[in-house]
Amino acid sequence: MDMLFIKGKYESALEVLIEMKNQDVRFNHDSYVLAFAICYKLNSPESLKICTTLREDALIKGDILSRRACCFAVALALNQNEAAKAASIFSQIMNPESITCTNLNVMIHLQSNMLEPLMEILQGAAKGNVSQFVKRYEFSEEVLAKVREKVKDVPSLTARFDELYKKLHVHGQVTSYTLDALLCHTPRDRRSHTPLLHRRKVSQRTLQPLSQFLLAE
Template identity: 30%
Template sequence: MANAVISLFKPKTLNLINNAVKLSNVLPITGVQNVRSLYSKSTLGIDGFTMQQEKTRMQMHNISDKFREKMNEYSNEDSKSMIFTEDLKNMIHLSESDEDIQLVYNMIKKFNAQNKQVRFGNYVFGPVVMRMLHLYGKHDMAWELFNSPEMDGFFDQVMTYQILLDLLYENGKYDEVLKAVDIVKSRQLEGAKYPRNVVVLALAACYKLNTKESLDYAVKMWQELSEVGHLPMRRATTFAAGLALNQGQPAIALEILVSCRNQNYTTIRNIKVAAFADLGRVEDAIPVLKSILSDDNPGTTVHTFNKDVIEKVKNAVVQLDNPDTSLEFNRIEQMLQKQGHIADTVLDEQLCSEIQRPPMMNNRDRNQGQYQQRYQRNTQNRGKTFPYTQRPGLNDLV
């Protein structure tokens, strides 16, 4: 751990870190470690997948049983019949039982083993298969397929990585998440060694593991990100800082928070206050607590602190045993309570809250589709039709 810290922080900061353990009386942030999906279904495209399922089931209602029988026959290793793109697409969207999913598994294996020269379509199966496996909680099968040498290239899409990692995370397979992240880094798909959502899930897994080893991994990743100029998403920042806090390294937590452009986010403020309390620096925590009182304007979102963070500061104030500081903190706490600035949630619950699909993404996808239709109409009117290419990965969100 020491080498990782030395390579990450400046000498002046190292002095702070070395003194952190002496200065701090660390009170762990408490809370229920709920295991659930980190990304919402809409963000992962699972909502859209289930809609397509319903559509396919309606279209194939009268022939679905016969179709299953035929696919069971075709997917047999001894069968000379081929699995076509439409066959696999339909069976994935018809799946509704363990038997169906096993059939899809067999079809995928044969489909990918077929001579690729006869497949002229550009349909990308990786995200769709992972959505099916995520929907039915088949994390073991997903992990097996992803690691299978014979499936090389089949699951190499950034969106596929995100769905797989979220599925592993949801099922508490945090070590597997980190193993998958290392594989993703080695592949550098589309020139990206650190896809943003992959980084979030990697640090989320580290946070859930909450061990010295996971902190070592997180600090090393943070160092690598800094070296390549990668600015992590806010959720990645708070997971890394929260882990450092839980591992009794509040100084590292504070240094990680510096990378966040907006210091006014609720999670950033909460971790910062908790870290100052752990360091025994109540005088630095109090101004942060007071800041949301002055920012409180009618009609705006009420800024809050988690109840366990407030309790942490209160304990630090008691240990400081300074009458003036105690008086000031009690006054601030009463004001926060009266004005509704103390949330009835713990920091862990807030850090692990579900990541929703931003409204701007919904608008962007809709506008993208409208632009595609206009573009094709215009080119057809000129007597020419040019291929339209979406931005990489955007079609995987559908």
């Protein structure tokens, strides 16, 4: 399944994912990340339904879903214009202190038409008197462009946004990375130095890669 994802064969990866589900294969931390990433890449009502089912099953089983897995689920819900669902999933992320979460939160406010709270988020992030030891929030240029488009017909918000946008740029808090790039960035495991989404999944029954094992069956 992981190699299919790497090669961009998301439909085939989804078939393996469904087979894993049918075989009652227990998902681990990385399996959920990969599964939600596949659903996100497919970006369809069906993949959102599958992602939602997997997430609900994980919660029932008491499995801990990583922040990264949840971010893919949030992004998928947003892409399917399910802002309320995205907000619900986001609210359950234990530690949303990441650049990806920051930008997803902006998108949730944007799609929910919560423009005033959104301006407050940007204003809080753009404060210039923050200690150098305090982590600053960063925003995707792509996401900020969507904010500008949303507020362009409200003169008071447009002027306020333009001022905040300039401050964020001055403080180096704007990145050229798209939200998709932030989501799909593969941090390296501290122990194995293997990209997270490239790590091989192994069947506990055969010690073969899960994708190979399931396709063989």
